[in-house]
Amino acid sequence: MDQTFEESLSALISRHFEGAKLISSSQLTAGASQQTFRITIEGKGGDTQVFALRRAQPGLASSSYGQLPPSVEVELLQLAAHGGVPVPGIEYVLCPGDGLGDGYIMEWLEGETMGQRIVKRPELSGARASLAFDCGQALARIHALSVPCSLVERLHNVSPEALVRETWEAYIVLDTPQPMIDFTAQWLLSNVPADFETTLVHGDFRNGNLMVTPDGIGAVLDWELCHMGDPMRDLGWLCVNSWRFGNRSLPVGGFGKVEDLIAGYESETGQPVDLTTLRFWEVFGSFWWSVTTLGMANTWRSGETPSVERPVIGRRSSEAQMDCVHLLIPGELPAHPDKISDANLPSVSEIIRSVKSHLTEHVGEKLEGADQFLMRVAVNSLSIAERELSFAPAAERAELAGLKSLFSGLEGNEDLEQLRWNLVSALRSNEPMDVDILGAHLRQTVAHRLYIDQPKYSALTNS
Template identity: 55%
Template sequence: MPAGDGFNAALEAMLGTEVAGFRELKECQQLTAGASQQTFRILVDTASGDAQFALRRCPPTLEGGPSLGQIDLATEAYLLQRSAEAGIPVPAVVHVLEEGDGLGNGFLMEWLQGETLGQRIVRSESLAQIRPQLARQCGEILARLHAIEVDANLAGQLPGVAPAVLVQETWDWYQALNLPAPMIDFSARWLLENLPVSSRKTLVHGDFRNGNLMIDNNGVRAVLDWELAHIGDPVRDLGWLCVNSWRFGQVERPVGGFGTTADLLAGYEAVSGIRVSEEELRFWQIFGSFWWSVSTLQMAATWRTGHTPSLERPVIGRRSSEAQMDCVNLLFPGEFELPAATELDQGTQLPMPAELLEGVRTFLQEQVAANENKHFSFLAKVAANSLGIAQREFLFGPALAEAEHGRLQALLGDGSLDELRWKLVNELRGGLSLDTDALAEHLRQTVAGQLSIDQPGYTALR
């Protein structure tokens, strides 16, 4: 079991009250998925036999409140109940945690069987027959979701965010981190200058993507993780599902790595009667990558301050360059150069720093990650990935920084690398034309170079 005796005792007491015929808590396993909320698989013995449940809980380190637009878990439970009434596939809520339960904020829900790992959903042979139908099913589900009436109760619990405010708030979150990432500023400027002409206001899931969907042989079994729900432009959900980060390598299938936009939009129109244009979809696809580029940095920042100690969060912060490169490819695609492969044995010191990192990385990846404990194995892979990033920084970072400095000097004049990064950021925030000569080329090459360090296998570099 993942927690101490106090947690287990409180959990057993709650289950004894809320689960009919409860006899004993047999297992409580924390799942590896979920960067901002904890999910546990609960196995209990009841008078009718074994029963499984899922417990969604806010981590104790985040009890001060949700971040980046997240709603609390009690509201998430209410949304699941409303969605079930609207015919949307969701797990049934069994109990919303109360203060007397001693378990913090969260809720208990039924455990459903199905695949939730995006990599498997896009590749598994067992799902090959249903995959071509998933994009249309997603369109139909989103149409029903967006038709849910926003009554006074729901409006009082969810934030309402217009597109312009959503872009500006995300930009403000990034600026508060005090990090110079010019591509993020460029993307924010483009979004604010190309806002949707007309925008509906409906319930929005906010994180409807491959990885938050449970799939079985019949299709979408459940829509999960409603913590970013809000009232806003419904096309955001459609665009987020098409973001490259959630295709898991299947770039030729823009909808979740499993389908086409034509099927997605046809399913949406068939249920809602509303035709969404490719232009609307593209705006929210760009926003989705922009938002994810900021969200990953914000999660890493909570690790740096010590508010969220985690092995995974600093590595997630390095995923910002993935989303930034997706913005590059959507806004100004073109050619770029990547560092040439470097042999690890180059140098006069034996072993070289990169070789030392390679030895530890290989040990973690090939031996420690083979541990039967799935959560421990997952963390070993995260650690190996972290060392790989540091290794590539040793090998390629100096040359990439020198090239970036040269481009910035050509654009902006003299100054150190950090000074010129900040100068470009401040000029973009101050109104520098997005069509400035050599700006797009500089950003494309800089982001591609950073991504070659952070995640060289990411599909945006193909």
């Protein structure tokens, strides 16, 4: 831990908690725009207390993705608490003189926040039985919050159509040909909800941003993506497959049914939820995530966020694109691409595999906290590179054949990237194409990409 950070934090603790001293601090998240720490203090009577410190990433003036600064997040948490939404209590808001940047100290709550554990842990089975309903109620309370004008002025206010266009334009700026993203953008623009309310939207209400206890929702976390917009966006985002953690049969976070989510929401609002609108926002959620992950990887290229986690997150775009495939052009998925043979001994894949084994077996066990997490990210990065070497040639041959079948007169053209751009341009200009051939090509291309990026992702099944 940085010595200046420890010294500044220790000084703050002694000032704010009379007679107390800092016992320990450990970083829980690697931090893209914000960092979270667990801090333990000892009071003058010898008793210990645990808090969470959340602060902006040092040196990062603002986020590329519009995350709100911690000072605004504090206001939202306080507003939510008054509105009956379960959130951690705020203990102290950092001041410039504290030397710790923009942030706050909040109540430490016990509960499960890992999505994959929430959908599986036996001790949470009772909570899961009503969790979708509880989520509906919590969202209704968030959307009913009366936001002061002074706070509204600092929040992004965006209509559904404008949000689709903003997201699509953010992807276009990245200058990467991803035909499924363009296909989905055109579908969304053709299906924008005609009527919508404007309320406070949490923006990231999903499994993984909830603290769950055996009694239900202990807290709603991560409010930095709040904005003013269509409240149905929150319901759709909660149903996105990325946040079901492998349990596709239960659309709400991998733990519940849509009808229970809606029942919880309607029990608070008294207004019916339109299923067509909900589906629009589910599609948008996967579309938004497919673009956002690419953009997050680009912040690594630019040097804005040099974490090893960023490039791997970029490869998650194929997961969200595959979810869009299932929602918009369902059909039989292609077989796994063939693996190339490598006569070299040891092969490049074997060298990568040996490094992975060393990191996992001899390095990882010596690390803890954020360092251990980032080591696992590094191993995952090597796994992607290993699969890329093995399967990309066959996947690219299949993609090239599909593109040639879409465009006549291109039999001699072997420039795969140029043909990708041809398809992207055709989709952006709404050029007529054979719907069946286009659908089959997009399914095949996205599935083959996902076999490389994340072969265990739940969307790689026909069910």
